[in-house]
Amino acid sequence: MFSRTxxxxxxxxxxxxxxxxxxxxxELNMPQGVTDISQSIYDLHMLIFWICVWIGVVVFGVxxxxxxxxxxxxxxxxxxxxxSLGLELxxxxxPTAILIAMAVPATTTLIKMYDTxxxxxxxxxxxxxxxxxYDYLGEDVGFFSNLTTSQDxxxxxxxKGDNYLLEVDKHVVVPTGQKIRFxxxxxxxxxxxxxxxxxxxxxxxxxxxxxxxxxxPEGKEGLYRGQCAELCxxxxxFMPIVxxxxxxxxxxxxxxxxxxxxxxxxAAALGDFSHEQLMVKGAEVYARSCxxxxxxxxxxxxSVFPALAGSAIxxxxxxxxxxxxxNGKQGTAMQxxxxxxxxxxxAAVITYERNAWGxxxxxxxxxxxxxxxxx
Amino acid sequence: MSEPKSTLxxxxxxxxxVLAGLVGIQSxxxxxxDLNEGGLxxxxxxxxxxxxxxxxxxxxxxxxxxxx
Numbered sequence: 001m002f003s004r005t006x007x008x009x010x011x012x013x014x015x016x017x018x019x020x021x022x023x024x025x026x027e028l029n030m031p032q033g034v035t036d037i038s039q040s041i042y043d044l045h046m047l048i049f050w051i052c053v054w055i056g057v058v059v060f061g062v063x064x065x066x067x068x069x070x071x072x073x074x075x076x077x078x079x080x081x082x083x084s085l086g087l088e089l090x091x092x093x094x095p096t097a098i099l100i101a102m103a104v105p106a107t108t109t110l111i112k113m114y115d116t117x118x119x120x121x122x123x124x125x126x127x128x129x130x131x132x133x134y135d136y137l138g139e140d141v142g143f144f145s146n147l148t149t150s151q152d153x154x155x156x157x158x159x160k161g162d163n164y165l166l167e168v169d170k171h172v173v174v175p176t177g178q179k180i181r182f183x184x185x186x187x188x189x190x191x192x193x194x195x196x197x198x199x200x201x202x203x204x205x206x207x208x209x210x211x212x213x214x215x216x217p218e219g220k221e222g223l224y225r226g227q228c229a230e231l232c233x234x235x236x237x238f239m240p241i242v243x244x245x246x247x248x249x250x251x252x253x254x255x256x257x258x259x260x261x262x263x264x265x266x267a268a269a270l271g272d273f274s275h276e277q278l279m280v281k282g283a284e285v286y287a288r289s290c291x292x293x294x295x296x297x298x299x300x301x302x303s304v305f306p307a308l309a310g311s312a313i314x315x316x317x318x319x320x321x322x323x324x325x326x327n328g329k330q331g332t333a334m335q336x337x338x339x340x341x342x343x344x345x346x347a348a349v350i351t352y353e354r355n356a357w358g359x360x361x362x363x364x365x366x367x368x369x370x371x372x373x374x375x
Numbered sequence: 376m377s378e379p380k381s382t383l384x385x386x387x388x389x390x391x392x393v394l395a396g397l398v399g400i401q402s403x404x405x406x407x408x409d410l411n412e413g414g415l416x417x418x419x420x421x422x423x424x425x426x427x428x429x430x431x432x433x434x435x436x437x438x439x440x441x442x443x
Contacts, residue, residue, distance in 0.1 A: 083402060092400055
């Protein structure tokens with residue numbers, strides 16, 4: 001029995017070490033990242049790691065040598081002495097010197113990390129359960145970034161993709177070659193905005209604004225993924241971060257596109273939509289923004305997230321339904337979506353909730369009604 | 376019985392004891408000398424002075440490390 005367990009264990013361990021594919025993905029160390037600060041942190045980490053390794057090797061080396069070389073069977077006798085000023089000075093001075101040697105580069109790096117002055121781009125980041133909101137200060141650009149991994153992947157109905165739980169609908173776009181200051185806060189509970197490749201990991205605390213910064217060098221354009229690093233509730237793992245570094249020119253084009261899209265969205269809200277159009281769009285919005293809590297088929301989740309299929313609100317008074325979606329419900333987990341979604345998306349998702357999964361309200365919520373309800 | 380120490384020697388001896396206390400290293404012989412010589416008040420004053428000097432050193436080191 002025992003030997004069979006050992007055989008199995010050995011096979012697993014050998015398999016792990018011999019499989020090149022597994023070894024390639026087996027990243028134990030922290031990433032070096034793409035910024036000067038991330039490189040400094042990595043260097044610091046490695047310096048302290050090797051200092052610890054050498055201390056371990058020396059201490060255990062001396063200990064095991066002493067145990068072996070001066071063993072009782074060879075006639076060794078323990079020396080008896082009460083105090084040794086020289087030794088005491090040595091074992092006090094040596095650790096002090098090592099600690100100071102580690103403190104100097106650590107302090108230098110920390111001071112650099114906290115220097116958020118002279119930033120060229122300011123981005124306010126607000127954590128919500130369970131998404132991130134980005135506001136580009138002074139640029140009139142802001143949006144929510146939602147997880148786009150499908151419910152089918154999450155519940156194993158389809159194969160999981162390469163970026164499982166690390167995909168969002170809107171990337172936080174930043175220019176390379178410019179110092180970006182992140183102002184990080186939260187709307188509800190404590191979150192933490194963490195993108196390892198740029199070495200930014202900062203708590204998002206309601207009522208406080210924490211600052212951090214990054215300067216991604218030119219030539220390092222690309223996608224950098226991160227996650228919430230503070231346990232923030234049932235969907236803590238479902239609020240990833242995708243940071244897209246682009247050139248300065250591309251960044252300016254992106255800003256213009258965002259402003260134009262916001263204007264187009266405002267104009268679209270005044271247009272006409274058929275019931276069918278709103279149902280199709282509503283299904284998309286629901287899957288992206290509501291299904292995580294209320295379930296893919298409106299079935300709800302326990303007592304905290306009530307079912308919408310057959311619910312009195314989703315089939316009852318339309319004004320009350322609109323009010324709850326726009327402003328949330330105090331004392332419950334229901335958030336206010338007025339700032340999170342555009343008028344068309346709100347009208348579509350409420351129409352969808354009132355007419356999907358057997359709900360038969362039979363009515364249509366128009367973007368115009370949402371605009372009126374917001375006023 | 377050893378001869379009584381001069382004031383300067385006594386103060387230096389106390390300073391040495393306070394510094395030894397700071398790092399936690401003191402020989403048994405020195406510890407017994409301190410107990411026999413008395414002078415608790417002087418020891419406390421020197422201890423407080425050393426504490427102030429230590430704080431000044433830490434503040435200066437931190438300020439010199441911070442950017443202007």
